[in-house]
Amino acid sequence: MTMTSDSRHTSWRPQEPALSVRQVLTLERVLAGEPEVVAGAGGLDRAVRWVHVAEAADVGVMLTGGEMVLTTGVLLAGDEAKQAAYVQSLHRAEAAAVVLGLGRAFPTPPEVMRRAAERCGLPLVVLHRPFPFAELTEEVQSRLVRAKFAAVSLSEAVRTSLTALITSGAPLQRLLDEVAQHSGCPVVLTNLAHRVLATAGERPAVDDVLRDWERIARQAWGHHPGLSGTGGGSEGDGWVRAELGGRGERWGRLLLCGYRGDSASGRLLADRAAEALVLHRMLGGASGRTWEEQSAHGLLTDLASGTVPARHLLPRARAAGLPVNRRTFVPLVVPGAEPGRLDRVLRTLGLTGLVAELADGATAVLLSLARDQDAEALTSRLAARLRTP
Template identity: 35%
Template sequence: MTENHPTMRQPAPDDRDSSAPVRAVTVADVLALPVLTAGEPQVVTGVTHLDRPVRWVHITELTDPASFLKGGELVLTTGMPLPGDAAGVRRYVDELAGVGAAALVIELVRRYHRPPEALVDACQARGLPLITLARDVNFLEVTQVLHALILGNQAEAMRRTQRIHEAFTALTLRGAGPEDVVRAAAEMSGRTVVLENLVHQALICEPSGTTLEEALTGWEQRSRATPSGDRTHQGGPEGWLAAPVEYQGERWGRVAMLPARTTEPAFGPEHITVLERTAMALTVARLIHQAPWERTAHRNALRDLVEQRHRSPEDARARLVALGLPTENSRFLAVVADLPVEDTTANATANPETRLSQELRTAGIPALVGELAPGRLGVLLALSASRPWLPAVERLSSAVLDLAPQAVVSVGSEADDLTDAPRSFHEAARVADATPPDQPLPPGRSFRELSDVGLRCLLYALREDTRIQEYAERQLGRLLDHDTRHGTDLLPTLRHYLEAAGNKTNAARRGGLSRETFYQRLRTIERVLDCDLESGEQRTELHVALTAMDVLRVR
């Protein structure tokens, strides 16, 4: 039984994206050339092998052409020398298949008008594509056209290889970080590229033609199933192309290129070149940038999570799991630590991110730690259902305060799902932004949470809002101007009165004044501010304005 399939037009070289790696000329490409389509080619066997690369063209009328072949040739024949017996035909095909011929093209014009059954059976048994031509074709013209195409393709491949080397050299010279290197590799190769550490955690993933979820789901198990090697190699169940990243015998991890989900060959020589240059550029980046890859990966993952830059919740979850954070059956809690710069620089050897990560790892608390902004660290805790969050946060807070005694540690609310983790971070950040430097810690706690944000903290958080500034000035400006011009102390008197909740006797005692003097000052305050201090509403307005004025003066 034959596999007669009319050939379909394949993309011409000019149709291809100039930025994509140069693809080798295949049997399918050859059959799409006008010089061969004129012969009405039909694929008789090996239709699934039309992606075989064609290295050269060989015209032969010999009974033993294999002795002149090196593999990858498209063999053209009129069929004249084909043995007449089935055994001879099988031997003829076996020799072609054994040497690695790309395909056999036979012209059905002179000796044959249909392919011999023995030839069809032999080609089918060896998986050798057999193509018949119903019309006369000038084999010499086929050779000229195809050789020009192959040589042009090889020249373009050399030019692209040169551009690859130049691109990575430029990245190295400008001191590019690992993220830039991996991104460039994915763009140049058109494949997903992943940098992992020695414990098979995916630190950087640049997907191409896929999503983070598809690229990283089950990463550790898939990675462990792909053996590591001492050089660039392809292997494992998924056929990854992988290269070690190392320097002077010290290995730091490996970079993997994942095959595309297409019918094209998984990888070609250009992909190997890209991956090898990627590994070299990553080595240089590691030597230039002293920050450990894990710290940078955690930092970037947290920033993307907080700012919700992932394409989907599934992408975010796959990325964090690939970094080693458990997400199944976990509760999440965000902690923000604001560290004064002078406290952290005093001990330069104790990097806060590294110290806190080690502390949490020692305590067996799964977490990601990373700098969200200068002076602000973010921590995402992943806690099991049976583990209360308070001891974990207290231990973390103590470690932070050991590093920087003036630090402010703030906690968001628990999140049952990773999709709610950004909300927990935003809550913790609001608490941190609302905490004045002189705000005392709540009794029995070394951290702050939303319930600690009172009026003073709220106004402190809004202190840069011009509406708050304008309100405080409108309410108290005239009183402050009066004190300045006349050398009086009416503002402290008002403060004592408001803090005593309108009790004049207590207020006078607080201010160390006689009742008569105190009453006289209150009347002056009412006249200057044109207000009624007996009004609870107006006292509230003045109390808010006075608190706002206090926080506006905090430095």
């Protein structure tokens, strides 16, 4: 079973909840110290995983990344080489930021440190009214612990609810509805070509996503739907992705569209959802249909019932990979036809369409034809081919 929720497709590992540098600087205790960002302002959205007080010039060897380092600079005063080395050491260790309390060692922001921090993009913050660093470390650590507990609680709640649904034989759509309820945003399940197989969430928000699916897919994965690759929008922008697969192959992808919680909670939620969807697929689901078959069945059932407005069906058809611009749609019902054979015949004839088995042994087809194609002639050819043993 494989699940990947970062944009580089590395193996999954738990992510610690974090505050951003910007958020830390807005804490009441920090504001009382009159903070000023003197370098690296472009990195203020970096995640702060922990807070350390450190004075040694080689502090980087003690860090693991994501730390906000607090210092008075007492061991750096008067030695510009050490000041530059201190900043470089933090940069190499991927520290989130460095906070310098102005005072006896540095009454004003040191220019050497400022230039070094600006060159490497490391946020350098000075406190014009320093206060005991212990107060800041206690405040940030307690917030991080509370955030971690909340994320773990969310993860377990999602795991429990999805496991219960799978155990009860719930269909795929019910699982996605549960994920959408926890995430508070549209949820999209796609195949590897980024064709939409199922969605969940509030209908207006989902419709907005489907109407703009090609752009959203490019933003989320960094390329046009249908092409392989990864990248695209970051989880900080609310695009939380999870790869779905097992038994040595990938099946599809899950996307939380515009998730507004913190990124760690979003990743945990996506990973728990991915686990459940993989298990659901491996167990065969409630209907025995593949996800692709369930997608086509849902769309064609809604079309046949007439209960869903066409303006809602068109974005769904487009997101499912069916050409919709300047096309003629031909709905057909073929009694007694086996969906797999009908799908093969469509491919043989070079026709584009969706196929799904409906009730009473009938199979529905929705053909998408170019404006210059003769619908009557093509449907006649299809009927003749189906009559051939």
